Amino acid sequence: MAWTNELLDQLTGQLPCGYHMSGPPGAEPTALAALALAAGDRTVDAQRAIDWIASQQAADGSVGPMPGQATPGWPTSLAVLAAQFVYSRNSAAKHAFDLTRAINWICQTKGESLPRNDITAHDTTIVAWPWVADTHSWIEPTSQSILALKAIGRAADARAQEGARMIIDRLLPSGGCNYGNTFVMGQELRPHLQPTALAMLALSGQPDATGTISKSLDYLSRELSPSTASASLSYGLMALAAYGRAPRDWMGWLENAYRRTVKREPAPYRLALIALAALGDTGPLALAAKNTKSTSL
Amino acid sequence: MDRRALLVGSGVALAGLVGYPIVRRALALRSAAFVARGQRYDGPIEQTIRDGLLATGFQPERIAGKRVLLKPNLVEPTRKSPQMTTHPAMVVAAANVFRRWGASVIVGEGPGHVRDTEMALAESNMQAALDDAGLDFADLNYEDVSWVANAGGASKLPGFWFPRSVVEADLIVSMPKLKTHHWVGFTASMKNLYGTIPGIKYGWPKNVLHYAGIPETVLDINASLPKAISIIDGIVCMEGDGPILGTAKQMGLVIVGCNPTAVDATVARIMGLAPERVSYLQLAANRLGPVDEGLIAQRGETWRSVASPFRIIDNPSLQALRAQSGTLFS
Numbered sequence: 366m367a368w369t370n371e372l373l374d375q376l377t378g379q380l381p382c383g384y385h386m387s388g389p390p391g392a393e394p395t396a397l398a399a400l401a402l403a404a405g406d407r408t409v410d411a412q413r414a415i416d417w418i419a420s421q422q423a424a425d426g427s428v429g430p431m432p433g434q435a436t437p438g439w440p441t442s443l444a445v446l447a448a449q450f451v452y453s454r455n456s457a458a459k460h461a462f463d464l465t466r467a468i469n470w471i472c473q474t475k476g477e478s479l480p481r482n483d484i485t486a487h488d489t490t491i492v493a494w495p496w497v498a499d500t501h502s503w504i505e506p507t508s509q510s511i512l513a514l515k516a517i518g519r520a521a522d523a524r525a526q527e528g529a530r531m532i533i534d535r536l537l538p539s540g541g542c543n544y545g546n547t548f549v550m551g552q553e554l555r556p557h558l559q560p561t562a563l564a565m566l567a568l569s570g571q572p573d574a575t576g577t578i579s580k581s582l583d584y585l586s587r588e589l590s591p592s593t594a595s596a597s598l599s600y601g602l603m604a605l606a607a608y609g610r611a612p613r614d615w616m617g618w619l620e621n622a623y624r625r626t627v628k629r630e631p632a633p634y635r636l637a638l639i640a641l642a643a644l645g646d647t648g649p650l651a652l653a654a655k656n657t658k659s660t661s662l
Numbered sequence: 663m664d665r666r667a668l669l670v671g672s673g674v675a676l677a678g679l680v681g682y683p684i685v686r687r688a689l690a691l692r693s694a695a696f697v698a699r700g701q702r703y704d705g706p707i708e709q710t711i712r713d714g715l716l717a718t719g720f721q722p723e724r725i726a727g728k729r730v731l732l733k734p735n736l737v738e739p740t741r742k743s744p745q746m747t748t749h750p751a752m753v754v755a756a757a758n759v760f761r762r763w764g765a766s767v768i769v770g771e772g773p774g775h776v777r778d779t780e781m782a783l784a785e786s787n788m789q790a791a792l793d794d795a796g797l798d799f800a801d802l803n804y805e806d807v808s809w810v811a812n813a814g815g816a817s818k819l820p821g822f823w824f825p826r827s828v829v830e831a832d833l834i835v836s837m838p839k840l841k842t843h844h845w846v847g848f849t850a851s852m853k854n855l856y857g858t859i860p861g862i863k864y865g866w867p868k869n870v871l872h873y874a875g876i877p878e879t880v881l882d883i884n885a886s887l888p889k890a891i892s893i894i895d896g897i898v899c900m901e902g903d904g905p906i907l908g909t910a911k912q913m914g915l916v917i918v919g920c921n922p923t924a925v926d927a928t929v930a931r932i933m934g935l936a937p938e939r940v941s942y943l944q945l946a947a948n949r950l951g952p953v954d955e956g957l958i959a960q961r962g963e964t965w966r967s968v969a970s971p972f973r974i975i976d977n978p979s980l981q982a983l984r985a986q987s988g989t990l991f992s
Binding site for chain 2: 383384385387389391430431433435437439477495496497500501503505506543544549550552554555557558559560571592593595596597635
């Protein structure tokens with residue numbers, strides 16, 4: 366499609382990518398761009414993006430959020446997703462990014478567990494992934510880490526399974542989730558689109574014993590609309606596509622989001638997400654979500 | 663249970679603050695709070711803000727040609743709960759005041775609970791207002807960052823990574839929504855500056871701060887950003903289970919001042935809370951500014967004339983913040 370090609374051209378022109386046009390490059394937007402470019406057969410550009418991420422990789426395998434900021438290492442999972450996908454599409458590529466060390470870093474990174482309490486309702490003892498070292502586990506870094514493990518064929522790892530248990534525990538009874546709290550002082554909090562979508566991608570293939578996965582997908586279906594902001598819309602559509610529940614005119618919604626984004630600010634982070642969502646259930650995040658097999662790296 | 667680890671700090675570290683020079687300077691210079699009643703979002707709030715700033719000692723000539731960052735509260739916007747976030751009309755009115763005084767104005771926020779800033783701006787109706795007013799927005803969660811040493815010393819954190827727009831601003835205007843807060847009692851000017859901390863370094867939520875103690879880090883962030891003043895949206899407020907799930911409370915107030923501690927102590931009294939019992943005000947008292955009523959010059963309306971106790975959730979630690987009726991209205 367013409368607009369998706371145009372979008373990829375814009376991404377290519379902004380490598381390494383930032384969250385905003387005027388901001389610094391970031392590991393997360395560049396990893397998302399690498400995924401989109403590789404899926405769009407822009408092999409050389411995708412490789413260029415991965416090489417930049419590799420240049421940001423620390424000796425322990427982690428990747429910080431932007432140049433000069435080696436910590437926190439939460440973007441490492443996205444770097445793994447991108448590098449694994451790019452390298453799988455181009456076997457001749459030089460593997461500048463050290464996947465093994467990055468995966469080891471992910472597996473050694475643990476959120477702080479806490480004793481159960483009567484203030485928050487979630488199980489604070491489950492160990493998953495934090496945004497920042499020495500803090501609690503939260504939805505998005507956990508979802509991203511599970512997706513990375515799924516992508517490399519380690520969906521059955523104990524860490525991935527405990528991470529999935531943490532996410533299920535943090536789903537709201539009425540469906541969806543937010544950054545990672547459910548009830549505080551007896552009050553049920555509100556769900557948000559982006560963390561719900563990432564959680565659904567991570568949980569693809571998990572049994573829905575309590576029905577909250579189904580309710581969460583219902584929440585996404587109900588709340589997503591053509592006017593939803595680009596990042597939330599893109600993640601939401603990726604999640605629904607992974608479960609075969611994309612709305613009828615989802616591609617039209619994305620094209621509108623693309624036009625809006627370009628008109629206001631062609632921010633590469635948002636463009637990359639739109640490009641990934643436009644791949645539907647064959648996009649790299651949807652494929653990672655559905656990869657529940659366990660194989661060796 | 664380690665409440666600090668989840669969201670609430672428990673310990674109080676006072677050592678090292680007494681006698682801090684920047685604090686003494688702030689104390690000496692700024693100790694007035696201006697309260698305007700009968701305010702509406704479609705009313706002349708620009709004039710009210712201007713009057714309030716002048717009444718509390720703001721010197722317009724010193725801001726000409728300088729950079730002003732307006733920092734509203736957009737923690738987790740949703741159209742279902744407009745009482746959660748700073749009203750766009752307040753932000754535009756404040757921007758007009760500073761622009762007319764010759765300053766360059768931008769609006770910036772790092773939403774604490776949501777990563778999708780575009781959605782936060784849309785749900786709060788802020789984007790449309792900024793567009794109409796020709797105001798640029800700084801996404802504080804994702805900017806370049808600079809290290810600033812912790813000038814407070816209440817928490818264990820040696821310093822903070824602040825976004826470029828925060829560090830480069832000549833003046834930061836904390837523009838909170840006046841709300842109850844289920845961890846610390848209430849949130850206004852001082853707690854609002856949590857939104858100057860970038861999520862890309864501290865997470866969503868900014869859990870690093872919670873682990874270091876909320877009251878302590880509120881103090882430390884404010885001490886490390888001494889160039890901040892307050893303009894509070896107290897027109898439609900939030901009571902009950904704030905800062906997210908509370909209900910609307912019509913107050914019709916705009917509160918302004920050049921010392922956030924003095925302003926927050928004043929709004930606590932208006933809400934029916936005893937500011938000397940609020941943990942971060944305890945830390946800030948006589949260090950970042952005055953909490954004692956006798957040290958805060960009242961401009962505009964007196965706080966007693968507009969006081970209307972906010973409902974707070976039935977939790978002993980929060981109920982303990984209530985001013986005794988004799989104290990509140992005597």
